Amino acid sequence: RKEVEQDPGPFNVPEGATVAFNCTYSNSASQSFFWYRQDCRKEPKLLMSVYSSGNEDGRFTAQLNRASQYISLLIRDSKLSDSATYLCVVNLYTGGFKTIFGAGTRLFVKA
Amino acid sequence: GAGVSQTPSNKVTEKGKYVELRCDPISGHTALYWYRQSLGQGPEFLIYFQGTGAADDSGLPNDRFFAVRPEGSVSTLKIQRTERGDSAVYLCASAETPGGEQFFGPGTRLTVL
Numbered sequence: 001r002k003e004v005e006q007d008p009g010p011f012n013v014p015e016g017a018t019v020a021f022n023c024t025y026s027n028s029a030s031q032s033f034f035w036y037r038q039d040c041r042k043e044p045k046l047l048m049s050v051y052s053s054g055n056e057d058g059r060f061t062a063q064l065n066r067a068s069q070y071i072s073l074l075i076r077d078s079k080l081s082d083s084a085t086y087l088c089v090v091n092l093y094t095g096g097f098k099t100i101f102g103a104g105t106r107l108f109v110k111a
Numbered sequence: 112g113a114g115v116s117q118t119p120s121n122k123v124t125e126k127g128k129y130v131e132l133r134c135d136p137i138s139g140h141t142a143l144y145w146y147r148q149s150l151g152q153g154p155e156f157l158i159y160f161q162g163t164g165a166a167d168d169s170g171l172p173n174d175r176f177f178a179v180r181p182e183g184s185v186s187t188l189k190i191q192r193t194e195r196g197d198s199a200v201y202l203c204a205s206a207e208t209p210g211g212e213q214f215f216g217p218g219t220r221l222t223v224l
Contacts, residue, residue, distance in 0.1 A: 032210045043215035093210065094169070095166060096165075096166020098159060098170070099213065101146075102153050103153045104152075104153045
């Protein structure tokens with residue numbers, strides 16, 4: 001089983017749709033959680049940190065469920081510019097911090 | 112301010128050669144990470160430095176791979192006896208605090224012929 005698993009995608013949605021990304025992690029020692037966005041042939045960029053209390057930034061909402069070891073990202077009113085790969089990221093404390101990325105879910109938003 | 116920089120942006124080498132990839136993190140960031148990314152995959156963790164020391168090198172695939180950060184700033188990833196399977200984009204990231212938000216460089220695209 002992979003340490004971090006995401007929906008395989010791709011997701012094809014029309015502009016204005018709401019889209020949800022799911023992610024599960026296997027190591028209960030996981031300490032911190034993030035969603036990153038990666039455009040084609042570019043480096044990953046931080047989208048949001050994820051907290052147990054949930055957090056929202058404009059059209060984006062992230063949730064963490066530690067008991068279920070599950071992370072989600074919701075995008076409302078999707079825009080063409082949201083088209084990218086969304087990466088779920090988990091930090092494990094191993095004496096240092098080891099960072100595990102999911103394989104990513106590709107999103108295509110169509111006009 | 113300046114972000115994370117990586118050089119070279121592209122490197123083409125022949126099988127069996129030695130390569131060095133450089134990462135210059137954001138000033139003041141104590142944590143530095145190296146990753147390798149293949150097409151269609153997420154970044155794969157290689158090694159994490161806290162200051163000058165490698166706090167976790169469990170992701171290095173074998174002893175051909177080695178990384179240093181002698182003064183706690185710039186880091187170099189060294190690959191000996193390169194193989195075609197080493198071809199990938201090598202990403203570097205830095206963070207202000209361990210486990211915190213990471214900022215990525217543009218990557219070095221390594222091609223081993």
